[in-house]
Amino acid sequence: GESVGLHLPTLSVQEGDNSIINCAYSNSASDYFIWYKQESGKGPQFIIDIRSNMDKRQGQRVTVLLNKTVKHLSLQIAATQPGDSAVYFCAETYSGSARQLTFGSGTQLTVLP
């Protein structure tokens, strides 16, 4: 069936650099996308979301970009810090509802000192 997946399982960046985490989705009916961060031993933590009527949304040090043409989502983290080390998941749903999120496989971000 259709699913959300991630391009890279691991990503290492130097502290202070910018990080870009990518996500491909295949369900063209999805119209709402969310990024979650999961630290070791903890539950997923909401980072930022974007609806399909937008192509960019910014938060504090994070930006999400949505390209509906190629069904691609990315999360940019500015000035990456050691505390950003975690697994990052994209998730999708449709009709603006959070009732049933479909999560991607996750990318492990490691911030190097």
Add this chain to the structure above:
Amino acid sequence: EPEVTQTPSHQVTQMGQEVILRCVPISNHLYFYWYRQILGQKVEFLVSFYNNEISEKSEIFDDQFSVERPDGSNFTLKIRSTKLEDSAMYFCASSRETDTGELFFGEGSRLTVL
């Protein structure tokens, strides 16, 4: 800061036994969820719950699973007869509204079925 709490943090059970996982959602939230994550795999939706009834459930949430909000604070997931493949981390989550992807997750209950 309010948080979702889950108990137990880890439960080991024998195949065929019943298990109840407990959650206390954030107090002013109205929507409750269970997700699970098998080791090394994706987080998977199980069920959503609102106004004392199931809103949506996935194919995983078959007849051996049930949810309940027995009082004003707890939200439970019961697995009637556990199977080896039920071994996973089970996450409870809650949200203020349904029209948001901002779910607040607990730290999870690790279930090991032997």
